[in-house]
Amino acid sequence: MLDIKITKTTAPKAKPTDESKLGFGKIFSDHMFVMEYDKGQGWHDPRIEPYHPFELSPASSVLHYAQEVFEGMKAYRSADGKILMFRPDCNAKRFNDSCDRLCIPTIPEEDFIQACKTLVELEKDWVPYAKDTSLYIRPFVFAADDGLGVHAAHHYIFCIIVAPSGAYYAEGLAPVRIYVEDEYIRTAPGLTGFAKCGGNYAASIKSGELAQQLGYSQVLWLDGIEHKYVEEVGAMNIFFKIDGKIYTAACTGTVLPGVTRRSVIELCKDMGYEVIEGKIAVEDIGKAGEEGRLEEVFGTGTAAVISPVKELRYKGKDLKIGDGSIGELSQKLYDTLTDIQWGRTPDTKGWVVTVCEA
Numbered sequence: 030m031l032d033i034k035i036t037k038t039t040a041p042k043a044k045p046t047d048e049s050k051l052g053f054g055k056i057f058s059d060h061m062f063v064m065e066y067d068k069g070q071g072w073h074d075p076r077i078e079p080y081h082p083f084e085l086s087p088a089s090s091v092l093h094y095a096q097e098v099f100e101g102m103k104a105y106r107s108a109d110g111k112i113l114m115f116r117p118d119c120n121a122k123r124f125n126d127s128c129d130r131l132c133i134p135t136i137p138e139e140d141f142i143q144a145c146k147t148l149v150e151l152e153k154d155w156v157p158y159a160k161d162t163s164l165y166i167r168p169f170v171f172a173a174d175d176g177l178g179v180h181a182a183h184h185y186i187f188c189i190i191v192a193p194s195g196a197y198y199a200e201g202l203a204p205v206r207i208y209v210e211d212e213y214i215r216t217a218p219g220l221t222g223f224a225k226c227g228g229n230y231a232a233s234i235k236s237g238e239l240a241q242q243l244g245y246s247q248v249l250w251l252d253g254i255e256h257k258y259v260e261e262v263g264a265m266n267i268f269f270k271i272d273g274k275i276y277t278a279a280c281t282g283t284v285l286p287g288v289t290r291r292s293v294i295e296l297c298k299d300m301g302y303e304v305i306e307g308k309i310a311v312e313d314i315g316k317a318g319e320e321g322r323l324e325e326v327f328g329t330g331t332a333a334v335i336s337p338v339k340e341l342r343y344k345g346k347d348l349k350i351g352d353g354s355i356g357e358l359s360q361k362l363y364d365t366l367t368d369i370q371w372g373r374t375p376d377t378k379g380w381v382v383t384v385c386e387a
């Protein structure tokens with residue numbers, strides 16, 4: 030159990046008054062959690078401080094070699110006056126799996142969860158009230174050695190910041206258009222694809238920008254070897270409903286093991302669907318589309334929740350999905366999942382954790 034020292038701000042910021050304009054990750058609360066690691070000493074000095082910039086040496090290793098890992102979670106305000114979190118144990122475990130791949134010292138799962146809960150409780154007034162808004166929680170850790178040698182650092186900083194947020198996409202729950210990237214790749218077997226590390230996202234930005242210039246929200250990545258099998262989308266995992274069955278890429282090292290992804294797989298199975306996690310060729314999706322068998326496509330993610338897809342562009346051809354409106358399953362999954370997350374329905378799965386009374 031961490032002994033967290035709390036120093037409160039003497040200059041609290043004004044909270045956003047118009048929650049319809051929150052956007053995603055633009056406004057930050059009054060405090061942040063910080064803990065440091067030094068070789069030989071381990072993690073030390075857990076504390077909550079007023080939100081402030083870091084002072085870093087220009088030679089800090091993260092700035093040069095990107096030894097960094099992050100997570101994404103949310104805190105929800107329930108109708109019966111509680112602040113809730115969703116499956117924080119899954120994020121704590123994935124954080125450590127990512128740390129292990131990046132040679133960053135892990136954090137005991139209970140300490141990770143305690144740090145998140147303590148910060149959220151202190152910042153509970155920052156959890157927004159409007160429908161579909163939440164407090165986005167961003168834990169991250171980075172190498173902070175002062176020097177240019179390429180090796181695992183000896184000094185790390187772990188930090189958590191929180192941001193009252195609305196929908197990730199400007200479209201909200203409205204279906205998005207996705208560009209299938211067949212030139213650049215995000216990862217390949219043996220690389221860091223399964224880890225939530227900044228480097229994966231850095232490598233994705235060029236394609237994302239090009240897709241946006243063409244009017245697409247994000248890129249759908251294909252496998253890094255054959256450029257043939259679908260893997261994931263920029264900020265979410267992706268699912269296809271074909272002939273009544275649900276398909277998604279298997280998590281075999283190149284795909285982010287999303288917490289929403291695994292929850293949605295379970296919910297689909299509960300609803301009686303067959304869910305196939307495996308290799309799905311983009312050509313087969315195109316064929317299913319042309320033959321009218323591609324019923325729905327949707328992305329899943331903490332930030333994105335459920336994001337229906339209305340169009341896929343692959344090799345210069347646009348594949349329209351359904352009539353362009355939200356599919357029945359996408360809507361049902363969105364409702365079921367968000368009802369659990371916001372405590373509107375009994376949590377029969379043990380996914381919801383109460384942080385505090387609101």
Ligand code: COI
Nearest residue numbers: 101102264330331332333
């Ligand atoms: C999340 O869904 O929490 C993410 O981290 C995705 C993205 C905003 C990078």
